[in-house]
Amino acid sequence: MPDLSRSTLPASVDETFQQLSEGRYVADRSLATVLFLALKMQRPLFLEGEAGVGKTEIAKVLSTTLDRPLIRLQCYEGLDISSAVYEWNYPRQMVEIRIAEASGQTDRKALTQDIFRPEFLIKRPLLEALEGQPGQSPVLLIDELDRADEAFEAYLLEILSDYQVTIPELGTIKASEPPIVIITSNRTREIHDALKRRCLYHWVDYPDAARELSILKIKAPEAAEQLSQQVVLFIQELRRNPDIFKQPGIAETIDWTQALTQLDCVSLAPESVTDTLGVLLKYQDDxxxxxxxxxxxxxxxxESEMALTGT
Known part of the structure; x- marks a missing residue:
């Protein structure tokens, strides 16, 4: 049985902030506010930002803290309706046709109706997300929408406007309760205004030093205090370098700290930094x-900054 106390949506911004904290997600007030509004208004939340800043994690945390199923649609170039929404089970339909022919059934209209029944339908993530029960509608994560083609983006408009899809053979399927929709984009291309208008928007930025250190204490608690502080300051400094092609995100901060801990490092040294840069940076030029x-x-x-602050 689902935990109904957990599945209840937060009643305020403070409760939303607390719920994110319970899910081990360190958020700022502005993110908690827009998330609360998206839940309250039953609007999709469009999260944009650099890769690795924690956009996808928000959907996972919501799924966990609200005790709702997470349905994830990973976008890519060439994504189409058959992969994202539905397709017919053609092999099973052919078997049904052969059985009908063998039994002497010749009424084509009746046969057509028989093979386009719901049991022959293969449901993909978007259609599955519309079939949630009231009070238990799923969290639908449409991840990295900017990687999908513009044609697919246009198809999403009906779903995000009315929470329904139209299947020509069956008619319109509408959600009894809208799913909680989180859309992410790494901004490799601009998303059309028509889709953005249907969503609430938030830019997920790199965290400041204090918040990043708080994240490390949660995600890499085994790391030495000095090491965590040095890692955060090093990465904060690195992100200010305009010559870096791909700045490290929070995911890389966590990975690097965990890697250094595995090497029994309690503080940063030039040698350990050089030897482990492949964990932090993913381009050879960087x-x-x-x-x-x-x-x-x-x-x-x-080291100078830590000396000045007495840490």
Whole structure:
């Protein structure tokens, strides 16, 4: 039996903030506010930001804290209706036709109706998300929409406007209760205004040093305090470098801290930074730009800042 106390939506911004905290997600007030409004108004929430800043994690946390199923649609180039919404089970339909022919059934109209029944329908994520029960509607994550084609983006308009899909052979299927919709984009291309108008919007930015340190304490609690502080300051400094092609996100901060902990590091050193840059940076040009002298320079600034603050 689902926990109805957990499945109840938060009644205020403070409750939303608390719910995110219970899901081990360190959010700022503005994110908690727009999330509360999206839940209250039953509107999709469109989250935009760089890769690795925690957009997808919000949907996962909502699924956990609200005790709702998570239905994820991972977008990619070429994504179409048959992969995202529904398709007919053609092999099973052919078997049904062969059985009908063998039994002497010749009424084509009746046969057509027989093979386009709901049991022959293969439901994909978007259709599954519309079939949730009241009070237990799922969390629908449409992840990295910017990777999908514009034609698919246009198809989403009906779903996001009326929470329904039209299947020519069956008619219109409408949600009895709208799913909780989270849409993410890494902004590799612009999403059309028509879709954005149907959503509430929030830009998920890189966290400041204090919030990033709080995230590390939750996600990498085994790391030494000094190491965590140095990692955060190092990455904050790195993100200010305009020559870096892909700045490290929160996911890389966590991975790097955990990797350094596995190497029994209790503080950063030039050698450990250089040896583990492949955990933090994912482009060779960025690694070549930072390793060696530049890494040592950044680390020196980190040590100076920690000395000034007495940490």
């Amino acid at each position: 690694i070549a730009r930072i390793q060696g002298t530049e890494a040592a320079r950044i680390l020196k600034r980190v």
